[in-house]
Amino acid sequence: MERKRKVYFWTCCLVSASCILANFLPGSRSARALARARKLRADATLTEMAMVDKLFASAPTGNVFLFFDGLDPDSTVDMRLVTTLTYRGSFTLYPRRVFVDERMTPILQRSLLTERDRPSVAWLRENGVHYVFEVQKRDGVILPTRIHKVAP
Amino acid sequence: MIAIILFTILCLLIGAAVLFWLQTPINAGELLTIPLIGLGVLGMSCFYLSFCGLPIRWWTLTTLAVLATIALSAFGIRVRRGGVRLPVLKRPGKEALLLLPGLCALGVIGYTAFVYRLQAWDSFAVWGIKAKALYAEGLWSSACFSDPRLAFSHLDYPLLFPAQLGAMHALTGGPETFFCKYVCVFTFLAGLLYFAHSACSRLPKSCALLLAGAVFALPTLIDQAGTGYADVTLFVFYLAVVHQLTAEKEGDPFLSAILVTILAMTKNEGLALAAMAAALIVVRHLWAGEKRSAVRFATSAGLMLVPLFVWKLTVPDLHEQYLSRILSGDFRNGLYGLGLITRIAWIDVKQLSAWGAGWTLLPLAAAFLLWCRRDLSSVRKRLILLSCLLATQVGLYVTVYLSSPTALHDLLPVTVWRLSLHCFPPVLYIWMTVGQGLNRAVDPKKDINTVPSTSPCALSPQTETPE
Numbered sequence: 001m002e003r004k005r006k007v008y009f010w011t012c013c014l015v016s017a018s019c020i021l022a023n024f025l026p027g028s029r030s031a032r033a034l035a036r037a038r039k040l041r042a043d044a045t046l047t048e049m050a051m052v053d054k055l056f057a058s059a060p061t062g063n064v065f066l067f068f069d070g071l072d073p074d075s076t077v078d079m080r081l082v083t084t085l086t087y088r089g090s091f092t093l094y095p096r097r098v099f100v101d102e103r104m105t106p107i108l109q110r111s112l113l114t115e116r117d118r119p120s121v122a123w124l125r126e127n128g129v130h131y132v133f134e135v136q137k138r139d140g141v142i143l144p145t146r147i148h149k150v151a152p
Numbered sequence: 153m154i155a156i157i158l159f160t161i162l163c164l165l166i167g168a169a170v171l172f173w174l175q176t177p178i179n180a181g182e183l184l185t186i187p188l189i190g191l192g193v194l195g196m197s198c199f200y201l202s203f204c205g206l207p208i209r210w211w212t213l214t215t216l217a218v219l220a221t222i223a224l225s226a227f228g229i230r231v232r233r234g235g236v237r238l239p240v241l242k243r244p245g246k247e248a249l250l251l252l253p254g255l256c257a258l259g260v261i262g263y264t265a266f267v268y269r270l271q272a273w274d275s276f277a278v279w280g281i282k283a284k285a286l287y288a289e290g291l292w293s294s295a296c297f298s299d300p301r302l303a304f305s306h307l308d309y310p311l312l313f314p315a316q317l318g319a320m321h322a323l324t325g326g327p328e329t330f331f332c333k334y335v336c337v338f339t340f341l342a343g344l345l346y347f348a349h350s351a352c353s354r355l356p357k358s359c360a361l362l363l364a365g366a367v368f369a370l371p372t373l374i375d376q377a378g379t380g381y382a383d384v385t386l387f388v389f390y391l392a393v394v395h396q397l398t399a400e401k402e403g404d405p406f407l408s409a410i411l412v413t414i415l416a417m418t419k420n421e422g423l424a425l426a427a428m429a430a431a432l433i434v435v436r437h438l439w440a441g442e443k444r445s446a447v448r449f450a451t452s453a454g455l456m457l458v459p460l461f462v463w464k465l466t467v468p469d470l471h472e473q474y475l476s477r478i479l480s481g482d483f484r485n486g487l488y489g490l491g492l493i494t495r496i497a498w499i500d501v502k503q504l505s506a507w508g509a510g511w512t513l514l515p516l517a518a519a520f521l522l523w524c525r526r527d528l529s530s531v532r533k534r535l536i537l538l539s540c541l542l543a544t545q546v547g548l549y550v551t552v553y554l555s556s557p558t559a560l561h562d563l564l565p566v567t568v569w570r571l572s573l574h575c576f577p578p579v580l581y582i583w584m585t586v587g588q589g590l591n592r593a594v595d596p597k598k599d600i601n602t603v604p605s606t607s608p609c610a611l612s613p614q615t616e617t618p619e
Contacts (some may be wrong), residue, residue, distance in 0.1 A: 001590075001593055001594050004523065004524050004590055005594050008520060008587050008590050009356070009359055011516055012355075012359050012362070012583075012587065013359070013362060014509070015508070015509045015510065015512060016362045016365070016366035016367075017366070018504070018508035018510075019366040019367065019369060019370050019507070019510050020365075020369050022370070022505055022506070022508035023369060023371050023374070026505070028371045028506070029372050029374070029375035029505060029506050030260065030371040033264050033375040033378065034260060034263070034264065036268075037263060037267040037268060037378070038267075040268065040271070041267045044267075047271060049276075087273070087276070087304055088276060088277075090277075090281060090302065090305075091276040091280050091281045091284070094281050094284045094285065094296070095285070095294075095295075097295070097301075100301075104300055104301060
């Protein structure tokens with residue numbers, strides 16, 4: 001019985017050691033996390049989220065409407081741009097709001113990029129939108145975001 | 153910096169008040185559970201405050217601190233009168249150094265957490281925005297819990313983690329993305345201390361502390377603990393609930409109910425896990441012939457969960473809707489999905505750079521069970537409970553995957569590591585319970601890690617008759 005307990009103890013030690021040593025394996029998850037953090041710390045202003053935050057900082061008041069033009073709903077890159085701008089913008093501005101659609105539908109539907117017109121000024125005013133950010137894609141290139149101020 | 157100190161003091165005060173009132177007599181080791189209990193009860197209290205229409209502000213948190221202090225003072229009076237005796241504290245021995253890997257991991261997490269801020273997807277799109285909403289508007293007036301256009305943040309997700317972030321916002325004076333990450337660091341530390349205590353109550357101290365330090369130095373845990381996702385929060389509270397389920401000394405049913413409620417409030421997965429764990433806790437009480445404890449546990453957990461369910465009923469359910477899919481038998485991914493789930497889960501758990509050999513604990517425990525099954529009769533019931541919990545959990549996760557509307561080859565690679573993290577606590581406890589059974593078989597008279605106690609009823613694994 002004592003032998004069984006010893007086997008248990010040494011097995012436990014070996015498994016525990018492997019968990020600790022795993023951090024030193026090339027490409028370990030912890031090493032990757034640390035590398036990501038170092039990269040972020042080296043230049044925090046160049047990250048995707050920091051750039052979105054900076055973009056939304058140009059809307060100091062009211063809500064924002066995001067208008068996407070020419071983006072492809074089948075493109076992963078384009079959809080990622082849509083989600084990044086919407087989700088991060090919503091977080092950054094909250095409790096102010098980011099709208100992407102005039103309808104009360106959950107976002108991220110294909111129709112968002114395929115069947116849409118510009119919102120009417122009356123709707124924008126009614127919903128307290130002060131700025132419209134227009135994200136355009138022309139000939140496969142995303143153009144710099146155009147910012148329109150909604151007349152009060 | 154002051155906010156960090158205040159947050160720590162608040163958690164310790166609340167944790168100590170809850171533990172001293174519910175778990176007397178206690179031993180010195182149980183003091184290590186104070187931070188985790190305090191952190192959980194703080195989050196829960198902030199949710200209840202919001203549910204009652206009160207804002208999460210410095211003055212409401214001060215009220216909580218005052219209430220905790222009053223409770224502690226009343227406990228102090230009981231101690232003075234000689235009704236209760238305090239545990240004798242001892243200097244930690246050299247074995248405490250075995251926790252060093254976990255503490256080094258804590259350093260890495262401190263660094264990554266404060267550098268990342270809220271940059272990871274779920275940290276801002278799900279939890280960060282809810283924390284802002286809870287802090288700025290409260291539970292009932294915020295669009296964050298009602299407007300379908302914000303459905304990307306999962307309107308109906310339980311709110312423990314955002315409530316903890318909201319408490320940090322209240323202490324810093326407003327929503328920000330730097331100091332609130334202290335919640336992640338504190339969660340990790342509190343989880344480490346809790347698990348160290350839990351392991352020490354089952355295994356010889358050196359083995360227990362080595363295991364605790366190693367588990368909290370797992371690359372997957374280090375990777376995720378700093379990001380601001382709620383999975384590590386779920387992991388540590390699930391550890392606490394599984395500890396309660398399989399503890400040698402059956403804890404106070406009310407404390408078990410509090411921990412189950414906290415788990416249910418952590419994530420949607422936590423809600424399912426809490427239901428499973430609660431059912432098994434009731435079974436354990438009934439097995440032990442303690443009907444009254446079972447009723448006390450079920451009643452108090454049910455009552456504490458009422459606000460969560462009342463609130464959830466008011467929130468539009470726009471995402472996933474797994475329950476209705478499962479109930480209607482909509483398993484759109486079929487057998488093909490089952491193969492894919494097994495393959496990707498296997499790829500994840502066998503990754504040495506992610507888990508070390510952590511997952512080998514399950515087959516190793518099974519091997520020990522076969523090898524020493526006669527010696528493990530004293531822990532047989534607890535092993536059955538844990539195996540049921542693990543099997544139900546894995547079954548539930550597989551069922552949810554099979555009914556998922558999202559393509560599995562997109563969904564699995566980004567979620568499977570989280571679910572394997574959720575499944576790890578029962579595996580750890582199965583392993584430790586096997587070790588406890590072996591220890592007891594070798595030396596049934598000797599107390600493992602005798603913790604100096606002033607009470608005859610203090611934790612003593614050998615005082616209970618074998619199951």
